[in-house]
Amino acid sequence: MENNVLLKLSDITKEFPGVLALNNVQLDIRKGEVLALVGENGAGKSTLIKILTGALSGWSGEILWKDEPLNVSQPWEAQQAGISTIYQELTLCPALSVAENVFLGREPRFSNGLIDWKKMNRMTQEVLAQLKVNVSPAAQVSSLTVATQQLIEIARALTMNAELIIMDEPTSSLSEHEVNTLMEIVKDLRSKGVSVLYISHKFEEIFEVSDRISVLRDGEYIGTKDTKDADLDEILSMMVGRTVNMRFKERTNEIGETVFSVKNLTAKGAFEDISFELRRGEILGVSGLVGAGRTEVARAIFGIDRVDSGEMMVEGKKCRIPRSPKEALKLGIGLLPEDRKEQGLILMMSIQSNVTMPSLAGNKHNFVIKAKQEAGLVDGYVDKLLIKTPSIKQLAQNLSGGNQQKVVIAKWLASSAKILIFDEPTRGIDVGAKAEIYELMNELVSQGYSIIMISSELPEVMGMSDRIMVMHEGKITGILDKKEATPEIVMGYATGTHN
Amino acid sequence: MKNEITANAKRQSHRGFLSALFNIPELTIVLFIVIVAIFIGVQSNIFFTGTNVLNITRQIAVNGVISIGMMLAIIAKGVDLSVGSLLALVCAVAGSLIQVGAPAWLVLLVSLGLGAACGFLNGALIVKLRVAPIIVTLATMNIFRGIAYVYSGGKWTTNLSDDFLVMGTGIVPGLILAATVVVFAVIMKYTRFGRYVYAIGSNEDSARLAGIRVDHTKRMIFMCSGLLSGLAAMIFIGRTGAIQPSAGAGYEMDAIGAAVLGGVSFLGGKGSVVGTLLGAVLMGLLMNGMTLLKISANYQGLITGVVIILALLLDTARTLYKERKRQ
Numbered sequence: 045m046e047n048n049v050l051l052k053l054s055d056i057t058k059e060f061p062g063v064l065a066l067n068n069v070q071l072d073i074r075k076g077e078v079l080a081l082v083g084e085n086g087a088g089k090s091t092l093i094k095i096l097t098g099a100l101s102g103w104s105g106e107i108l109w110k111d112e113p114l115n116v117s118q119p120w121e122a123q124q125a126g127i128s129t130i131y132q133e134l135t136l137c138p139a140l141s142v143a144e145n146v147f148l149g150r151e152p153r154f155s156n157g158l159i160d161w162k163k164m165n166r167m168t169q170e171v172l173a174q175l176k177v178n179v180s181p182a183a184q185v186s187s188l189t190v191a192t193q194q195l196i197e198i199a200r201a202l203t204m205n206a207e208l209i210i211m212d213e214p215t216s217s218l219s220e221h222e223v224n225t226l227m228e229i230v231k232d233l234r235s236k237g238v239s240v241l242y243i244s245h246k247f248e249e250i251f252e253v254s255d256r257i258s259v260l261r262d263g264e265y266i267g268t269k270d271t272k273d274a275d276l277d278e279i280l281s282m283m284v285g286r287t288v289n290m291r292f293k294e295r296t297n298e299i300g301e302t303v304f305s306v307k308n309l310t311a312k313g314a315f316e317d318i319s320f321e322l323r324r325g326e327i328l329g330v331s332g333l334v335g336a337g338r339t340e341v342a343r344a345i346f347g348i349d350r351v352d353s354g355e356m357m358v359e360g361k362k363c364r365i366p367r368s369p370k371e372a373l374k375l376g377i378g379l380l381p382e383d384r385k386e387q388g389l390i391l392m393m394s395i396q397s398n399v400t401m402p403s404l405a406g407n408k409h410n411f412v413i414k415a416k417q418e419a420g421l422v423d424g425y426v427d428k429l430l431i432k433t434p435s436i437k438q439l440a441q442n443l444s445g446g447n448q449q450k451v452v453i454a455k456w457l458a459s460s461a462k463i464l465i466f467d468e469p470t471r472g473i474d475v476g477a478k479a480e481i482y483e484l485m486n487e488l489v490s491q492g493y494s495i496i497m498i499s500s501e502l503p504e505v506m507g508m509s510d511r512i513m514v515m516h517e518g519k520i521t522g523i524l525d526k527k528e529a530t531p532e533i534v535m536g537y538a539t540g541t542h543n
Numbered sequence: 544m545k546n547e548i549t550a551n552a553k554r555q556s557h558r559g560f561l562s563a564l565f566n567i568p569e570l571t572i573v574l575f576i577v578i579v580a581i582f583i584g585v586q587s588n589i590f591f592t593g594t595n596v597l598n599i600t601r602q603i604a605v606n607g608v609i610s611i612g613m614m615l616a617i618i619a620k621g622v623d624l625s626v627g628s629l630l631a632l633v634c635a636v637a638g639s640l641i642q643v644g645a646p647a648w649l650v651l652l653v654s655l656g657l658g659a660a661c662g663f664l665n666g667a668l669i670v671k672l673r674v675a676p677i678i679v680t681l682a683t684m685n686i687f688r689g690i691a692y693v694y695s696g697g698k699w700t701t702n703l704s705d706d707f708l709v710m711g712t713g714i715v716p717g718l719i720l721a722a723t724v725v726v727f728a729v730i731m732k733y734t735r736f737g738r739y740v741y742a743i744g745s746n747e748d749s750a751r752l753a754g755i756r757v758d759h760t761k762r763m764i765f766m767c768s769g770l771l772s773g774l775a776a777m778i779f780i781g782r783t784g785a786i787q788p789s790a791g792a793g794y795e796m797d798a799i800g801a802a803v804l805g806g807v808s809f810l811g812g813k814g815s816v817v818g819t820l821l822g823a824v825l826m827g828l829l830m831n832g833m834t835l836l837k838i839s840a841n842y843q844g845l846i847t848g849v850v851i852i853l854a855l856l857l858d859t860a861r862t863l864y865k866e867r868k869r870q
Contacts, residue, residue: 119752120753120754123754136749137750139811139812140812148753148755149753150753150754151735159732159735
């Protein structure tokens with residue numbers, strides 16, 4: 045093998061409708077090395093892994109595995125070739141035992157074909173001891189904590205005797221102690237000649253364990269550095285180093301008094317000690333990496349999930365933290381959820397029905413829906429928000445992503461909500477529609493609405509926000525004024541390396 | 544270090560006899576069976592006689608055998624509504640063979656084969672059409688019943704020779720049920736197929752990621768269910784001594800009832816052969832008891848339904864208690 049290269053990716057390109065997810069990406073992994081892959085959310089890391097493991101098809105380019113073209117179209121084919129993956133989301137069967145999950149699809153059997161439970165439990169015990177996990181192989185997986193389940197996932201990959209292990213954010217739910225154990229295991233694997241592709245946002249881990257660091261940005265390969273020569277600032281600027289797009293307009297509206305605030309909001313396991321305030325006519329950007337707890341905070345404020353403690357004030361008055369979306373709506377809070385199609389809209393219903401849903405719930409006199417009155421109202425919003433549709437009777441599922449998002453916005457405008465939480469408002473929306481949504485947000489704040497905007501896109505956060513709140517692992521690591529925020533500082537707070 | 548871990552793990556799994564007993568998932572149903580049996584026994588003096596017990600095993604056998612197939616489908620997050628109709632179809636075909644003088648072993652073989660083939664068809668349709676099992680088997684339920692009527696011309700076959708009655712008399716039905724239970728208990732615990740049924744029901748995506756041939760396993764599940772319906776048809780013929788195209792109407796519901804009472808979860812991934820058997824026993828006891836106590840047929844459905852709800856309530860209460868204790 046040339047230069048000990050185990051896996052070589054050349055010119056990998058993958059296009060989703062409207063998005064170029066990967067553009068001529070190069071990557072090579074040597075035998076017995078730990079290669080860290082870093083990049084912002086949406087840089088294309090997950091897409092790359094899916095291609096490597098056979099979960100995605102329809103890409104172009106070449107993958108060489110030990111100098112031979114790798115051809116996998118099923119996850120288990122990749123496993124057979126010697127590539128095993130620890131996925132970011134858990135892929136265990138909760139109803140089965142630990143041992144069964146570790147050996148699922150590869151159960152040790154007697155010569156008569158029956159499963160050898162004794163051997164399976166013993167082998168599981170051995171690998172668990174190696175990972176210092178103290179659970180019985182017979183325990184049911186659903187009874188374990190998420191961290192332990194993550195370790196079971198790792199145990200499974202270890203028993204496959206793979207030559208390359210892909211770890212996609214393996215430490216996202218582990219405690220510090222468990223992370224240290226994993227670091228030791230990764231080093232041990234390396235000394236045995238196993239290669240590891242280590243994907244993480246946590247630079248401490250990356251600098252401790254990796255040999256080289258490769259950077260992706262916006263679906264493009266930026267470069268690779270030897271870890272011992274690299275420093276954090278350099279890597280961060282490779283990750284974010286782009287000119288912030290100038291399509292964001294300067295807003296001139298006045299920012300008024302505080303209309304909403306929370307103090308010491310805590311929900312165990314999701315976020316803790318969240319305190320911030322929102323002023324009239326302001327856009328508060330919330331930045332952070334996936335899993336930082338941003339969506340969880342939004343859900344708690346909107347009354348979907350309960351909090352353990354904390355206080356909330358709306359329009360200067362102290363109020364109970366909503367226990368249902370209906371209560372939140374009464375307080376004048378609206379939410380555009382992260383998952384537009386699942387939570388923001390009822391796809392099988394018309395634009396009209398979608399828009400008037402929250403306002404219907406608020407109006408007790410509306411026992412019978414007044415269709416005409418409604419239609420007039422909805423027509424108004426369709427014109428105002430430039431929703432491209434032949435009629436308001438059109439089903440939401442037939443609209444483009446951008447227009448669907450506008451329908452969700454219209455829904456809250458039709459209600460009495462004045463405090464709007466936008467969770468990833470432009471995800472999966474094409475550039476033109478993005479600009480329109482930004483325009484709409486600008487107009488909303490000039491009319492006295494206040495917006496909390498959660499976004500994983502750094503340019504969007506930088507360009508749209510009056511202030512930026514950054515979260516890391518369930519805590520606020522910084523609240524910055526627009527003037528003092530640079531991409532590097534925000535990224536530093538988001539990865540917990542800048543404190 | 545390792546020994547310590549092992550010891551700890553052992554301690555966790557043997558934390559007192561009482562809590563172990565409490566953790567047996569079938570506990571609720573056993574309790575319920577005891578209560579119902581005592582209640583009926585107190586009211587009727589022939590309930591605990593040998594003849595009646597044998598009688599009960601005969602009544603349970605058909606539903607018990609079908610329920611085990613149903614259990615497979617439900618554990619894999621499906622359901623098989625066609626089992627009752629398939630029983631009728633197998634009966635109709637067996638009847639025509641009997642009339643032309645086919646030997647008993649041939650009739651048995653054809654019945655099992657036909658059941659398995661129809662079950663396989665169910666599975667193949669589910670996999671191919673990517674439609675929920677409840678829809679596909681709802682359709683085939685009507686189709687199988689329809690074919691049974693057309694094939695037999697709606698006529699009954701009676702006056703069967705003793706060869707065909709063997710499977711429904713004496714202790715034979717009970718033995719067939721016991722054998723089925725043992726075979727499937729082993730399959731579910733010790734074969735890859737059995738474990739994959741649980742894996743698919745628990746998380747189909749991870750099963751696929753682990754390299755399990757999900758589609759193949761699904762076809763096999765419904766084939767087993769069909770095969771068991773064919774077997775149940777033979778017991779049914781032996782027990783009633785008559786073949787009719789309306790046979791087995793509503794049996795799918797009895798089988799679902801038995802499986803659910805036995806702790807099989809419609810959320811998938813959970814359930815056992817022994818539990819399902821106990822569910823069928825409870826259903827059988829109820830039917831037998833209500834007959835002995837001369838409860839009018841008008842009330843029987845009502846009482847069965849209420850008992851199912853009560854048993855499930857008790858089970859939910861127990862699960863909630865266990866979860867609270869763990870936290």
